[in-house]
Amino acid sequence: xxxxxxxxxxxxxxxxxxxxxxxxxxxxxxxxxxxxxxxxxxxxxxxxxxxxxxxxxxxxxxxxxxxxxxxxxxxxxxxxxxxxxxxxxxxxxxxxxxxxxxxxxxxxxxxxxxxxxxxxxxxxxxxxxxxxxx
Numbered sequence: 001x002x003x004x005x006x007x008x009x010x011x012x013x014x015x016x017x018x019x020x021x022x023x024x025x026x027x028x029x030x031x032x033x034x035x036x037x038x039x040x041x042x043x044x045x046x047x048x049x050x051x052x053x054x055x056x057x058x059x060x061x062x063x064x065x066x067x068x069x070x071x072x073x074x075x076x077x078x079x080x081x082x083x084x085x086x087x088x089x090x091x092x093x094x095x096x097x098x099x100x101x102x103x104x105x106x107x108x109x110x111x112x113x114x115x116x117x118x119x120x121x122x123x124x125x126x127x128x129x130x131x132x133x134x
Contacts, residue, residue, distance in 0.1 A: 024105065046112075053119050058084060 017029040058080065065076035098107035 050115070053115075054087065057119075057122065 015031060017031055021029040023029055061080045061083065062073070062076045065071045065079055066073060069076075071079070094107055094111055098104050102110075
């Protein structure tokens with residue numbers, strides 16, 4: 001057994017996280033090496049960009065659906081409210097998957113990749129080499 005594991009079992013070390021957290025290799029987490037302000041800055045910046053993307057898309061979605069896809073106003077508004085409800089309910093699915101199967105980190109990575117891919121696909125026609133017919 002590693003020395004860190006013995007310290008965790010005896011409960012005598014304050015340098016390890018006390019909540020049973022482990023890193024990607026299953027080792028106890030050193031409090032001095034993880035989290036703190038580095039993680040805080042990452043989360044704040046990530047949430048800032050995620051919120052900007054969400055509100056940028058939602059503000060223009062009805063106009064896009066009515067002008068480009070020729071939907072009626074009622075149908076476009078219904079689609080936007082369905083999309084908005086889905087956006088706010090999918091974290092429950094992500095939480096279940098994270099807790100039951102793959103863990104917080106990999107659920108976050110997969111969700112971020114899906115979100116980034118969707119935003120990239122929507123913005124593809126504005127990039128120089130991305131003139132895709134959507």
